[in-house]
Amino acid sequence: MNLVTLLPFIVLIGAMFLMTRSAKKKQQAAAQMRDHMTPGTGVRTIGGMYATVKEIGDDTVTLEVAPGVHAIYAKNAIGAVLEDAEYNRIVHGAGDGLTIDTPVVPDDASSLTLDKDADKAEDKAEDEAPKLDLGKKDEPKAGEPKADASDDSEPKDGKADGEAGTK
Template sequence: MSLLTLLPFIVLIGAMFLMTRSAKKKQQQAVEMRNQMQPGSGVRTIGGMYATVKEVNEDTVLVDAGPGVELLFAKNSIGAVLTDDEYNRIVHGVEHDLKSDADLVPDDASSLTETDDSAADAGADDKAVDLGKKDTADEPADDAPAGEAKPAGGEAKTDEEPKKTDGDSEAK
């Protein structure tokens, strides 16, 4: 019985152990990455600035952020050491021709939509639908002069809206 009461605590301690272990592993990988920095490497700081390493000291890194701009950072503030290809792609906009021209995505979606000619052909068969409300001045007057016949059935026309049908309107 005492084992069942201790089981939740054992599971909790095990979960905490696994979480701290993975955090330590990530921290160790970050330390190794920072130790592999060499002058000439491209880096990204934790603030998002891209620069080239000029000098690596025990706790600091001197980086070149642009022409005549040298900055001294703590080693811990380096977020990532980038490969030469990745650094050149991000900072200088240099792309490698790894993809063929067929794999390129166009800048706009015009090539993905239908052309104007095909849209006009498709719309030629459709009638224009007037969705506006009818003006009461356009409708014929309900009061016919005494000599003229009234609408069929002898009833005067009323201002009722026409019935809308959706197919099975009684089922709703």
């Protein structure tokens, strides 16, 4: 009878032992991977950013995230140290048959609009489109008579906004 009540606890303790053992192995493997980093190595952070290692400190690593842009990260933030071929394939597109002759982001905004006449024609068409009536009544212009009594411009209780009433 006592063995039956103790069995779930024994299984639970064994499972906890196996989980902590595998977690320790993963931590040791990650630490060993981080120790093999050298300046010039391509890495991926745990946030998914690819960068090149520039300097390695005791607890930090300086990464070049873009040409001339350096950032300091904790060593624990490095998720993977990549082989040179893999890093170049991911970051530069090398080996995919992908060649980019023009910059992805233009240097100026003039290249964003290809046909200026088409843009002007679209703007003119928008100006000529009928306006949507949202039910808001326009205020009468100077010299025009005021709207009739059915106009909702005055409150029904005869008080202006913010005017205190009496009971």
